[in-house]
Amino acid sequence: MTGSERPTGEEALRSLWGPPVSAWRPADQRVDADSVRTTGSLGDALLAKCRENPDHDGFFDRVEDETALSAWLADPIPPRLELLIWATNALAYTYRVKDRDVGRARYWTAVEMRLARAFPADYTPADSVMGYGRDKRIAVALMGMADNEELEGAIAHAHDLLLEAERRLDAEDALRERLSIAERPLVERLLSVTGDRRDLYGRLAGTARQLGDPGAAQRYWNLSHKGGAIDREEDVPIAGVEIDALIQRGRFHLSREEPDRALSYFQRAVDIANTETLAQGAAENAGYAYRAMADAHRSLGNARSALALLDRAARLIEGKVNAMRLAGIHMSRARVFRDRPDLGDALEQYLRSLEYCGVPAGPGDEDTWEAADGKLLRIAAADRAWPILREVADYLEQSRRPGEAERFLRLATTVVERVRYGAFDEKSRMAVQNDRADAYVSLARVQLRLAAASLEERSTLVDEAWRTVETLRARSFLDVLGDAELTVPREVPAQLVRSEAALLDRRRLLRALPARDSGFWPEFRAVEEELAATWNAMASTTPAAREYVNVRQARPTPHSAMSSMLAGQSAGQEPDASSSRAVVVNLLFLDDDRLAFLAVGGGDEHVRVAVARVDRKRLTRFVAANFGSASRVYELAVDLEDLFHHEMAGVVAPLADLCDPGDTVVICPTGPLHHVPLGAVRCGPDVLLARNPLAVTPSASLLHSRRLAARERARSAHAVFGDPTGDLPHARLEAEELGELWGVPAHFGTAATGDAVLEALGSAGTVHMAAHARFSAPDPLASGLVMADRVLSAREILRARAPALDLVTLSACETGVYHADASEDVMGLTRALLFAGAGSVLVSLWTVADSSTRRLMTGFYAELRRGTAKAEALRRAALAARAEDARFDQWAGFVLMGAWA
Template sequence: MRYSQALYFFSSLLVAFTISWSATLSPRHASAVLFSQTPIPTSDFVLASQAEQLFNDGYRLHRKGDFQNALSNYEQALSIFRRIGDLSGEGKTLSNIAFVYSNAGHYDQALEHYHLALLTLRKAADQYNQGVVLNNIGAVYLTLGQFDEALDSLEEALTIRLEIHDRLGEGVTLGLFGYVYYNLGQYGEALDYYFQSLSIRREVYDQEGEASTLNKIGLTYWRTGQHERALTNYQQSLELYMTLGYPLEQGVAYNNIGEIYYDLKRYDQALANYQQALAIARRLGVPTIEGTVLNNIGETYREAKQYDVALRYLQQASSILKKSNVRIMEATALNSIGETYSLLGRYSQAQSFYQQALTIRKQVGDRAGEAKTLDNIASAYAESGDQVQAILVYKQAIQLLESIRGDINIDQLKTSFAGRHMLTYSRLIELLQNTGNPHEAFDYNERARARTILDLIGNTKLNVQQDEISVLAQQEKALAQLIFGLQNALKNEQFKPLSQQDSGALNTISDELGRARTEHEELVMQLQIASPEYATLVSVNALSLSEVQNQAIDAQTTLLEYFVMDEHMLAWVIDQDHFDVVDLGITRAELTGQVEFFRNLITDRDFDADTAADLYNTLFVPLKPHIRHSNLVVVPHGVLHYLPFAALWDPETSRYLIEDYTLTYAPSASVLKFILDKRNSNEGRLLALGNPDDSLPQAEAEVKAVAQRYGTRPLLRRQATESQFRSAASQADIIHLAAHAEYNPYNPLYTRIELAPDRQNDGNLEVHEIFGLELTGANLVVLSACETALGEQSSGDELVGLTRAFLYAGAPAVVTTLWSIEDEASAALMASFYGHLRAGMTNAEALRAAQIEVLEQGRWQLAYYWAAFTLTGDWRGSEQ
């Protein structure tokens, strides 16, 4: 486990501290601002001067971390301000008392004092400091994970700051908006707010705020894998901190730049930046950062396979961090040493360090770190030949990981979390398979894949305001947010050196967190009793093998489920009466190369029989002896999400796979069950929109032909608006959209279908908006547009895109495309598809028949013209 997050977290604290204090009172402005709002009688000047001195002394003590004496000074100042009737001074002092409580982790007291401050400042008509307090209330709610409340407070703060033309304050609040959306995993929104904040900070020449904002932009780009952009922003941030003469922030920036180079495997440049950070940390005497950077240097040498050098740095890191009594970071250093010994094959020594790390992580409540160390312990057992013990410990790690994941209430963060820990599942699945436990291997395979979409689709959308369990539901949500906030507060305190930690706060937070988790578990049990339907919103259990056979497939269907690992690939072949598992042998790297080459050939309108046959022989031939039905449901994994199985070529018969089998796709077998439960009666009500910008004449002809089959009027050109779609979609059985689509690789939640704009909507129907639609009456959505099946595939095998969005919105079946289609061929295929559908074929049969008809036409025989169309979900459909 690397230390990058520790320094990013520390950097965020610096920004939050600067934001709150510079927006409240800085040393050079304290006297000028303190009495600017409330007139003070001449007779009270002496008392006012005393209050000012006490306030400033409290400020300085707070900056030094002496919270107790800071509070004492503030309380004395507060008493004087109240005595002389200085409402403005009283309000600002209450605000700073609140900030002390916030820093100490006492968030309830912080919010109580902030709200008192706000009331007082409103009486004083002090709008400037009302904006400050509302901003800081938003920051506390952000820390607690109460994002809706944070956004509400920040909206109020921004309104005031715009009204009084407080440009600096406006920039501060916009930056916090960005940080809220960053924490929500909505990175596109976060960047939008950060860039607005950056523009204002540059305008008012706030170089410190500019530097911190650049750092946050860099972090956001790093999170989304845009390393070069992250690097540019980090370097700009570093240059500003050098200009300002802020050495500590320079050290953090050097570390973050080193982290980018580490990710890019440019180890020499990573080490050069880490060494700069190390020199600064040593010069300033900051052992926590020194230990952090030493660990990162050790990790880098380990990746470069210089194990002896790595151990030297890691042991220094461990020693320094132990002396500093920052236990959570000490555990990370010990874990890193263990990992290095494992790579050297010295498993006994590795286990010794892992056990030390595990003990600390359990003591401090670092559950994610505990799971990581358990994973390492299991791996060491496996490498040393003790498979039984390895399986046992891997199961412990997964149980803990799934518990942590259940506490995360943000969809995109669940996906990210699951992706980071996929290797733990892969290793356990492989061990179970090797030790003769194929059924259990399949169960863990299902638990590993597409869990976020399983949680989403596996529940029924409820109006909890009207449901009898609304009170329990609201309590569950509040407790989940409380747990999130307490975890942040605990980690905030644990990252401090022991001399700066508030033991009382640590104990209080730990006790509250334990009680909250226990209460949450009990509440979920109550929900399961009162409303099993709502309880699935918390987490949906993956199906077992027997449940898949009995609930997810019918008697005429065979399910093929693939699982890609680094060194080989497994495939399960399942029907209602049989279960087989086949090791396909191919490595992840080999498979990725073959799939990418094959796709490039197809999209270049080329065909290579040998390549198509190689993939057929690898992915399908070994399974054929176990396939007993022609109706197949394929559950792809990894790069297979982007493979058109229909175009695989049987060299013996010279036929495509689609010519012999019907094909449907599913995110997982467990998800398939819940998708099929969404099937509705079908009255043939069609909503068809197309050619909204008048650039797709064939798409317009396609939509007209489809609408004619169903006796309805299509919405074309300027009538094909987002507003029309929103108003009519909930009443449709079938939805057909023929329009451009644009995939957003940086934030797939903003992938969009481009409809016509009007006064109500901008025309961009984005993924995050589709999630909010109510399409529970629909049976089929067809997206006849460019690359509509594309999405961002995480390591956790979540595919975030339009398909997933429409499935969640209520549609049990979605037809999409894997690449941009020539619109005349698309129109012909769609006309054939709907003709067969109206004639009584199932969804899968109709799509297969249409694809075969197109490929049999000479000019469109290449796979480019027909193989892109995929059906996900319900292969049968409802009778029309």
């Protein structure tokens, strides 16, 4: 075909797809999905047809010959390019959506992009039979590439590709406007579809939500629904868009338990779908509408009607072998069978649905499971698999099949890790972890249930539950630590140390770029691969180096490493209270009625566990009304102290059972317990603090990694800041006394600036700040210390690096008030300081009187000068303050976070 032999729009489409046919074709003409899976892929079949197509001029026979392909692309013929780009787009779509073969989809999308870029730079929509210019072609290819990245869980990369596609579509629209092209592209008119904007904005909304940007998600969602189901240029109703809009409205009413109203919308969608005759999308639209009607009938209790509608939906779309639609039909069937197990096996339907998110597994593949027919599959579409895995695990758990539920929950958490890793930066990864934290909680719950039922495997399962809980807690901290400076073990060869430092610096620079172009991701992935190789080489040198690499690669600390570290901490100490045994206890609400305690002490071979009946909702209401930002502790201590002890009794009693008197207990709180002074709760004849020194840590992994860097701390250097705003006379006196004690000048008033504090954090071993603090509930990282020149925010502190910092004392009001999200990640001043490198942070949970604070601080530092461990020093100082004023609001407001010694 020469450049002048331009096919019409109908001819070009027919050369790719054949003539239009009715969506209501007879059953004997449909392609059975199961037979396609057993006889070969649809992508391979389509590729064979492309090779046979004379209009393609042998392109698909030489496409894998790079020399021939490059020569062809050097002097392309635009009309032929148009045919080939449609074909490669169809191949990529078929491999991705219908065969779930992401590898082949990637290949053909890359070919599509090369073809799109081969169009002349000045190629406009007016030059194209189909009405698409060069920018539009590139945008479509970018959206296909984003599809591939989403399937692999690389959400940040997918989002960047979609943003680039948006810019290309903007350029195409601007060009159409300059050329006064008002008519819609031919292909869109022939197929009665809209352009790509609506789909693009919907997908941008989804990726923005997953990356923790709700503002952008809402903006793109609004754009995706702007204009409704009508193409405004020609006032032409677009069937697929109108059907989708009706189904969304119906599902809204279904969620509000209004099935009759929902059915009216679904019926209108079915009626529209039944009038369509074009092959492209009509059958799938009808099937989608019938499935929606089936969901409504299920909510009404009409199980058999729902199944009949689902059967009809399946018959309509099986010939298309649309993975997403068929997976949805199997999910709907599974839900019907959950309600009516006499009608079918819900698990079989869940597994059939999951098949459409997987591909055959190869040797050594991870993320695998066994399908209903015995085939071993692996997850290929991580984001689509997630809701199916959660639902099947929930079904199995409710069906009292915890062993099977555990397998699928493990798979679900593995998928979370893939999506989390693909989220790229700290904010995005925290959003993923927070959004999907329930999978870890469910897994820990099932593991503990299995442990209770199996004496033989009890210890192993409880140990696994520890790892599950610690994974939930540790990820965000370790992600941030991954780019921070840490002391490399001395045994690591200098060449590896230099290589790691250079690669970490490159990665920091890449992450800090304000914008990411198409060349960013290959470079970033190359750095990641080089870092992984460097860390593998480090890990092979010594056990200490291997532990260092575990921190660098964001691996949560297992109980065995925690036990060894705790045992080492106790060894070689003087025989006083500072050498007491230490026990770390992870707390986790398994549901609204049960609180789990997972404890590891020095030398413990296995994790010890206790589960107590605690009403989480009631406890949350009580804590919210009295602690944290509510700050009503005074009223509670004066009038309702017995109520405080009563509400907390179920939390403290198991803690006492898991440790001996005198043991230092390091607590990893959960939910509302982040804001409660557990040491002030009665435990036997006295309060818990009288029995045990206490410390708090967001996670055991944080504690372990801080211990790893502890040997480099400059414990002798001090810095003191007091009364920056001139209205805290006791804080000034407190700072003056500490300055004299340590022999350093104290910074008062205008000298107590934010920059001075940041400088001290980077050089001193102990920093004491007696100042006002400000907590921001809407934005916890905006919380900060009120210094002479500004509020030094947690966000600013988070960027500091303080590898020598041993102790920070925040002798201010509510410095320990923070927000903990669903992944138990601590957000606030304390988090910022620990992430910056502080070994321990002493903070207050509520507003403490100046005189009480001064008395407690004087006692605390006096104990430290005697060589007493920090947790024990705080215990002695608090109990001494209690002897002068027994009201717990006067002595229990300070807690030690981080290392206890």
